[in-house]
Amino acid sequence: MPSPLPIVAAALCVPIFFGDLRARRVPNGWLLVALGLGTALLAADRLTNPAAVASWSTWTHLAGLAAGMIALLPFYALGWMGAGDVKFYATLGFLLGMEALLPIWIISALLAGMQLVAGLLWRWGLRHMRMAASPPAQWLQSGRQGRPGTPYASYLALGALTFIAAPGFCHRWLP
Numbered sequence: 001m002p003s004p005l006p007i008v009a010a011a012l013c014v015p016i017f018f019g020d021l022r023a024r025r026v027p028n029g030w031l032l033v034a035l036g037l038g039t040a041l042l043a044a045d046r047l048t049n050p051a052a053v054a055s056w057s058t059w060t061h062l063a064g065l066a067a068g069m070i071a072l073l074p075f076y077a078l079g080w081m082g083a084g085d086v087k088f089y090a091t092l093g094f095l096l097g098m099e100a101l102l103p104i105w106i107i108s109a110l111l112a113g114m115q116l117v118a119g120l121l122w123r124w125g126l127r128h129m130r131m132a133a134s135p136p137a138q139w140l141q142s143g144r145q146g147r148p149g150t151p152y153a154s155y156l157a158l159g160a161l162t163f164i165a166a167p168g169f170c171h172r173w174l175p
Contacts, residue, residue, distance in 0.1 A: 013157035026084025064093030107159030
């Protein structure tokens with residue numbers, strides 16, 4: 001039986017994507033619900049398959065939680081990333097397992113890099129396009145309430161959705 005945890009992860013990624021993109025916030029409540037539901041699903045799998053080897057290993061999910069937290073904690077300590085980004089990455093590690101973390105990180109880092117390049121181009125002379133005055137840009141700015149930064153959780157969500165939708169594509173990057 002395939003794991004239902006990717007469905008939980010995908011359901012979490014959609015509101016996180018839009019919430020972080022607009023407000024630069026990752027609500028702890030959403031993460032706690034996803035972790036609770038994931039824990040219940042793992043426990044149910046263990047209870048329904050006591051004699052057989054379970055279809056998904058609990059250890060890869062627990063290792064994903066720990067690795068996700070440990071991997072991004074230095075960036076939080078340096079002030080380069082918010083605590084919500086770190087907690088979201090750890091939650092994705094729990095829901096999708098340890099093997100999902102590297103592809104998710106690669107995709108999100110590429111997206112953040114593209115945002116950096118776009119920002120530099122904007123500052124260096126593309127301001128005449130007047131995109132900052134457009135209604136979508138104003139809607140995004142109003143939700144931030146002055147909070148700067150990169151919507152890294154949004155990029156993590158896109159990376160996770162890509163991993164869920166096309167795991168074979170993501171695994172071709174890895175040896």
